[in-house]
Amino acid sequence: MKVSYEWLKEITGIKEDARIIADTITMHGLEVEKIENYGIGKADIVTVQIKEVKRHPDADNLLITKADAGRFGLLQIITNVKNIKEGQKVLAALDGTKLATGLQIKKTKLKGVESEGMYVGWEEIGAQYKSEGLFNLEKDISNGTNYSEILPVNDSVINIELTANRGDCLSMLGVSREIRTIFNTELKEFETDYKTNDKNTLDLFKVEIKSENCFRYCGGIILDVEIKPSPYWMQLRLIKAGVRPISNVVDITNYVMLECNQPLHAFDMDKINKSTIIVRDASIKEKLTTLDDIERTLDSDDMVIADPVIPHCMAGVMGGQISEVSDSTKNVFLEAAYFKPETIRKTSKKTGLRSESSYRFERGIDIERVDWSLKRALFWFDKLKVGKVCKGIIDVYPRKKEKIQINTTTDWIINKLGTEVKDDEIVNIIKRLGFEVNKDKNNLSIKVPSWRNDIEIKEDIAEEVARIHGYNNIKVTYFPSIGAGIRSPFQKFEKDLRNLLYRLGCDEVMNFSFYGKSLFNKMLLTEDHKFRNTINLEEPLTDEWAGMRNSLIPGMIKTASFNYTHQNKNLNIFEIGNVSFDNKGKFPLEEKKLAVLLAGNKYDKDHTSAEIKYDYFDIKGITDAICNYCKINPEFKSSNEVFYHPYQQSKIFTENIELGSFGKIHPGVCESFDIQVDCYLIELSINKLFDCYNSAIRYSEIPVFPSSKRDIAIVIDENVYSDMIINAINESNIKILQDIKVFDVFKGGNIEQGKYSLALSLIFNKITATLIDSEVDDAVKKILNNLEKKFNAKIR
Amino acid sequence: MENINEKIIKIQKDALNEIKSSKDSKNLEDIRINYLGKKGELTSLLKMLGSLTKEERPVIGGRVNKLREEIEDALNSALIRLKKAETDKKFESEKVDLTLMGRIHKYGHRHPLQAIFDEVEEIFLGMGFSIAEGPEIESEYYNFEALNMPASHPARDSQDTLYFNKELLLRTHTSPVQIRTMEKMAPGPVRVICPGRVFRRDTIDATHSPQFHQIEGLVVDKDVKFSDLIGALEVFIKKMFGEDRKIRLRPGFFPFTEPSAEVDVSCIICGGTGCPACKHNGWLEILGSGTVHPNVLKAGGYDTEIFTGYAFGMGVERIAMLKYGIPDIRLFFENDIRFLHQFR
Structure with missing residues (x-):
């Protein structure tokens, strides 16, 4: 506003x-x-009267005028305004004036003829309105009068x-x-008394309400109107409010809307068939051409203002072309109504039409003052001598709205706000806001004025008191906690994982929760890949954001690609975020996931080290670190994801629960994303990790006696994996065996084809005593025997 | 006797000279062996004792022993001197350019939005708030209806929503978590903050993003007052933005609170004197808040005659942008590591 x-x-x-x-x-x-x-403040912009208009001898589009500027003398002004007439009173800017448009007025020669000023319109004098033509001021304004004395433009x-x-x-x-x-100021009551002719509105016109969504409809009639511009003071006020002046009739409706918050509509009365207005719901597919020259197709939840033959207006939203007030309009029927806010909102939203009128109806106007506002408009019609106003008004008001009654106490309000406000101040505030208040001891019985559609309950009254009393005059109090604020075990786990990843050197990213087809195609996913099975938005912003992610992986690869193409070739990034899955018609399932992506070099070459590239064992190492942290025993099972390297990928299980997968990103996928370095990725379900992880920490004794280390190297079949050997050794159940480490893997040389050598360090220890060599020898022998039996492992 | 005495003097003179001019520890060892060893000069002197008189023997013997001690002392101090010279030399050879960059030890960087989440969460945990979370895909009911926003409510206009179908949508604020938490806790007290991701139908540009983050707070208990809300917010703002920050409340409108207040903090950049960040008026709008509307409490399962509450909410991106001077919201989700590396 x-x-x-x-x-x-x-x-x-x-x-x-x-x-x-x-x-x-x-x-x-x-x-x-x-x-x-x-x-534009103080400026020599004055009233002048045109005395003479002549053609410029050397320019077809210029006129040489002489204007009487009173005490400023007779001025010669050259202008390009065509319709300027002798005798017309206009505003002229004199030498030295700086106009709102930035133009500086100077005495100057135009095509050889001197010009001592410039004729100006609204825009030049600092009213934010572009218009053609000049003012046409009243004759009784004396020449030389400053613009600021005529119109309150400076505001x-x-x-x-x-x-x-x-x-x-x-x-x-x-x-x-x-x-x-x-x-605490006054509030001038608007005048509504006006002179009428002897015709009665009720004899000339009829209104019927047939829609449940019209709560009140009032009408008035003005005969023999003369359509012309409204007075400049009225135009100026409209301009300041951001409303375009059009003609006296339309300007009055807008002016009263701005005064009283009552949208009005003026009909060319002679275009209404049978002098009857019918307010009804539109019929399905009913057609109506609105003021903006667009044919609208209506529906049964729209409301129209019609006559018995045709529809005229989309009620409360936009008028129709047929009965629009034009220069030839003789008689005007003026509408003031209350339409149900929801109905107007629906129509306005559906059609995309937002007018000053619909905006107000949507928010609810003052139903009790519909008739009063109409009378205010009729007052202006009379006062500005636009036409002859008929006696009486039509007022159909089928559903009178009862005033809302709120009962509360001053104590309740004071307690709600938590601050001391005197009873008198409370009552005073409510009264000044226009509420009716009865106070009996501390009981308040309050009637809400009809214009305050937002006030319904005592909490609303408390807010009114608080905001007028001043929020910042409320003394602060505290409601301390009696309990401790803590994170839930899951929240703590998530935070711990996040911290673990920071410690592992991973930078945190946040990707978008949506993705779509283009990303899947770029990832070279098959048509039936599970990533594509997203929950999709009804009207996505773009195809790229069609549905909700069910994996963090596509987003991670996209971010890797963004970085790679922005010269960040080495990456160690992670994300923790939600993904969602369709739940067959039931509420979707959400899961928290974690993903890590490595790309390029772990270390660039420098004075301390040679270049070290990330490889499979880095991503495996992060996997191992997470599993160790959670104290879970992972099992690695074969996997055949299309976006991973066929021989460098694995699923991670524990206790038969699939936690996620990791591997090297397929070079084809990298290429598709313009990434020219190797990338490695892991994705795990935090919810599943949480279900499996062991949060308890128990101390285990640190051995005081020295341990004994034995290295063995065995030759085994290529398809026997290291973890099978380690598991088998563990299964031998040797109490003094404390740790097993792989220290070499070797293929080729003198080793038979299809086999490889695996070298292990076995560390033995006893908590209670120093180990004897023979104990260790026996243990190694037992281990080797077992491995030979199980895997045909030979000592190398 | 004269002969022996002369020899002693000569050995003394030779040995001390040799020691003095010795250049390394190996040479010193040779000297030691030469004079003090089993076949050394002093041993051969002692062997000559037999040829001396009974009276002369202890005198010469004493002298020889004294000479041995003298040579040993000289050797020892020469050794210390040489060792020091040698370590000095070794140290010198180990000189490095101390200004060369150290070997890189990488640490992970926290996302700036996570940094804000962590900071806000720590403060409220300290004030006895727990953390509640809810789904990002929400129902109409939790996102609107239960929050006193029926279908016709004009406030729904400003929240252009991303829908999956008539009932399911992407939550437009973290407020639905309020209802879910109340349903779980009623009729017990509630004291939670709800951090999370929210979504709006906004085209992405420097100041808009279809996804962003909020942190919401909710307290429900017997007899919670509007003034308690101001107290809690004042504590939070001082801890978050500095003890000398001021807060200012302005009446506002949210369907789910009544009375409602917009909360401004004195500008965290200029301190309130006026700068571009606060549009030169000294205040930054940072929170929306109010006492919980009775319809919302009812939806949460509380008797509104007994229970009251307050709620507040803030935008995480906005706080991060103000705090770190980040000009463009898109930077948060592009994840350029040159951006991420600026935070911790």
Whole structure:
């Protein structure tokens, strides 16, 4: 809502300047976005009368005029305005004036003829409105009168950003009520008395309401109207409010809308068949051409203003072309109504039509003042001599709304706010806001005024008291906790994992929760790949964001690609985030996952080290670290994911639960993403890890006696994996065996084809005593025998 | 006798000279063996004792022993001197360019949004709040209806929502977690914060993103007052942005709170004197808050005559952008490691 300071002053008599008003009302609930300055202040822009108009001898598009500028003398002004006439009174900017458009007026020669000024319109004098043509001022304004004496162009326009609940403040009246409450000013009642002719509206016209969504409909009639521009002071106020002046009839409807928050519609009365207005729901596929020359197809949940033959308006949203007021209009039927906010909102949203009128109806206007606002408009019709106003008004009001009654106590309000506000102040605030209040001891019986559609319960009253009293006058109190704030075990686990990954050197990323086809195709996924099975949005923002991710992997590869193509070739990144899965019609399932991606070099070559590339054992090492941290025993099972290298990928299980997978990203996928280094990836389910992990920590004794190490090297079949050997050794159940480490894997040389050598360090220890050599020898012998039996392992 | 005495003097003179001019420890050892060893000069002197008189023997013997001690001392101090010279030399050879960069030890960097989450969570954990989470895919009911936003509510306008179907949508705020938490806790007290990811139908640009993050807070108990809300927010803001920050409340409108308040903090960049970050008015809008609307408490399963509550919410990206001076919201989700490496 754009509020002219000058207009506000007229209604409330407020003395404070615009800046103070803006700051104050912001703190009391009407947030001021900015103050626009109007006008150009002190300037030699004066009234002149055109005395002579001549063609410029050397320029077809220029006129040489002589204008009487009163005490500024007779001026010669060259202009390109075509329709300027002798005798017309206009505004002219004189030598030395700087216009709002930035133009500096100087005495100058145009094509050899001197010009001493420039004729100006709205834009030049600092009203934010582009218009063709000049002013046509009234004859009784004496020549030489400064522009600021004729029109209050110099003004501050306070732009208020209203919250959705304060539709009542979409008017000067609404804002003035707030000003009255906050600053204790007066509030001038708007005049509604007007002269009428002897014809009665009720004899000339009929209104029927057939829709449940029209709660009240009032109408008035003005005969013999003369369509012309409205007075400049009215145009200026419309301009300040951001409304285009059009003609006297339309301007009055808009002006009263800005004054009273009542949208009005003027019909060319002679275009209404049978002098009857019918408010009804539209029929399905009913057609109506609106003011903007678009044929609209309506539906049964739209409401129309019709006559018995044809529809005229989309109620509350936009008028129709047929009965639009035009230059030839003779008689006007003026509508003021209350339409159900939900209905207007639906139609407006569906059609994409947002008008000043629909905006107000949606937020709910003052149903009790529909007739009053209409009378205010008729007052202006009479006052501005637009036409002859008929006696009486039509007022169909089938569903009278009862005023909302709220009962509460001052104690309740004080307790709710937690601060001391005197009973008198509470009552005073509520009264000043226009509520009716009866106070009996501390009981308050409150009637909500009809314009405050946002007030329904006692909490609303508490807010009214608080905001006028001032939020920052409330003394702070504390409601301390009696318990401790803690993270749940799962939240703690997630945080621990996050910290573990930071310690492992991984940088944290956050990818988008959506993905789509283009990414899957780039990953070279098969048509039936499970990643494609996303929960899809009804109307996604783009195809790229069609559905919800069910894996972090595509996002990680995309981020790797973004970095690679931005010169960040070495990556060690992780993400922890939610993924979701369809649950066959039931509420979708969400799961928290973790992913790590390694790419490029672990170390670049420098003065301390040669270049070291990330390889399979780095991603495996991170996998092992996570498993060790969670104290789970992983099992690695074969996997055949298309986006991994066929021989460098594995699924991770524990106790038959699949935790995730890891491997080298298929070079084909990397190429598709323009990544020219090797990438490795792991993805694990945090929920599943949490189910399997062991949070208990128990100390185990550190041996005091020296341990004994034996190295063995065995030759085994290629398809016998190291973990099979290690598991077999562990299964031998040798109590003194403390640790097993692989220290070499070797193929070729003198080793038979299809076999390889695996070298292991076995570490023995006894908690209670020093080991004897023979104990260790026996243990090694037993181990080797076992391995020979199971895998035909030969000592090398 | 004269002969022996002369020999003693000569050995003394020769030995001390040789020791003095010795250049390394190996040479010193040779000297030691030459004079003090089993076949050394002093041993041969002692062998000559037999040819001396009974009276002369102890005198010469004493002299020879004294000479041995003298040579040993000289050898020892020469050894110390040489060792020091040798280590000095070794140290010198180990001189490095101390300004060369050390071997890289990589550590993981926290995402700036996670840094804000962690900071806010720590403060509220300290104030006795627990952490509650809820699903990102939500129902209409939890996201709107239960929060006092029926289908016709104009406030739904400003939240253009991403829908899966009529009932399912991507939550537009973390507030549905309030309802879910209340349902779980009623009629017991609630004291939680709800961090999480939220979504809006926004085209991505420097200040908008279809996904962003919020942290919501909710306290429900017997007799919670509006002034308690201000107290809690003041504590939080001072811990988060500095003890000398001020807070300011302005009336606001949220369907799920009544009374509602917008909360400003004195500018964290300029301290309130005015700068581009605060649009030169000294205040930054940082939180929305209010006492819980009775309809919301009812939806959560509470008797509104007994229970009241307060709630607040803040945007994580906004705080991160203000705190770190990040100009573009897209940077958070592009994950350029040159960006990520600036945070910890």
